[in-house]
Amino acid sequence: MSKSEIVVINSQHEHLLFTLAEVCERCGAHTDMIIEMVEYGIVDPIEQPLLDIWYFNSQALVRVQRAQRLMDGLKLNLSGVALSLELLDEIDGLQKHISVLKNQLL
Structure with missing residues (x-):
């Protein structure tokens, strides 16, 4: 997948979570870049059950x-x-x- 493509995810799969490695693979990005994006508040992990594991939702992939x-x-x-x-x-x-x-005016 090229970097310019938008990830289109069906609404039935919005509950799916992706690890940092999966985000990197799907977006063609290096781990350090995603970590920096988290530090800048561009994208946020939604769960951190363990300190070493981040999870992201499908909206984060698009972002x-x-x-x-x-x-x-x-x-x-x-x-x-x-x-x-x-x-x-x-x-x-x-x-x-x-x-x-x-809509309220109509």
């Missing part, structure tokens, strides 16, 4: 690939990627809020 596209396409560093994703998340939330308000 890692989105971050990779920002790094590759716009030549952003991880700090820039974190800020960009935060702003994109805020825009998405505002668009959803606008949609709710529009």
Whole structure:
């Protein structure tokens, strides 16, 4: 799978968890890069039953690939990627809020 592809996961599989190694394999990323993404708050592990094992959900896979596209396409560093994703998340939330308000007016 190339880095520019979006991982499409059926909603029935959203409960699946992926280890750090599986995220690296599916996204074509090195372990150190994913660890740095966690440190910058780009992606968060959802469970840490043991100190050495991180688990990620399917949304994290999509977010890692989105971050990779920002790094590759716009030549952003991880700090820039974190800020960009935060702003994109805020825009998405505002668009959803606008949609709710529009539906209330109808």
